[in-house]
Amino acid sequence: MSPPLARVVVVAGTDTGAGKTRVAAALARALRARGARVGVFKPAETGCEAPDRPGDALALARASGCAEPLDRICPYRFREPLAPAVAARREGRAVDPELLDRCLEALAAAHDWVIVEGAGGLLVPLAEGVLFADWVEARGLPVLLVGRLGLGTINHTLLSARHLRGRGVKLVGTVLSATRPPSTVAEETNPEILRGYPEVRLLGVLPHGATGLPERMVGEVVRKLGS
Secondary structure: OOOOOOEEEEEEEOOOOOOHHHHHHHHHHHHHHOOOOEEEEOOEEOOOOOOOOOHHHHHHHHHHOOOOOHHHHOOEEOOOOOOHHHHHHHOOOOOOHHHHHHHHHHHHHHOOEEEEEEEEEOOOEEEOOEEHHHHHHHOOOOEEEEEEOOOOHHHHHHHHHHHHHHHOOOEEEEEEEOOOOOOOHHHHHHHHHHOOOHHHOEEEEEOOOOOOOOHHHHHHHHHHHOO
């Protein structure tokens, strides 16, 4: 794959349901408000109620104003809520990483930024023999990690951050996403504990119900990826 012309950032989750789409959409809106042309890319979406209605990809397109064809924004859409490679196999199909590369190259050529949202966590099978983290690493893409605020998040976040470090993948930072109103001690203490681990690079918390990232977080992402 040729080096992208745009600044590309991958929004990856510590697991499924962590809030990747909410964070990716909030970042897209913030960059768009700064006057940037923002492209969005969801390589594969599963659990689609219909092939032409991939909810996450369409939400990203609305947030970013990206008017590219759906087949470029989200080239693979599957009905069953499974890992992309598994969902593809059950439909008698296969995810082609080279097609993903061509879509990303086209988006990068036409935009200032491209926000890529993964499916599930970093080690989800994306294509046969290819984990999502393999695809990210091979293309030298930086990652903005999203963790779900709550019990288990410390473990999942540290595992993900250290896995990226072991692969030599740049971690831009971590955002904790409150996917429900705070109701447990775990949700209250997650940020404090994770700030004690520098490899996590905690940027802060996106509160429950919030649709916009704090300007400080956006500025940090922009600074780390080059102005």
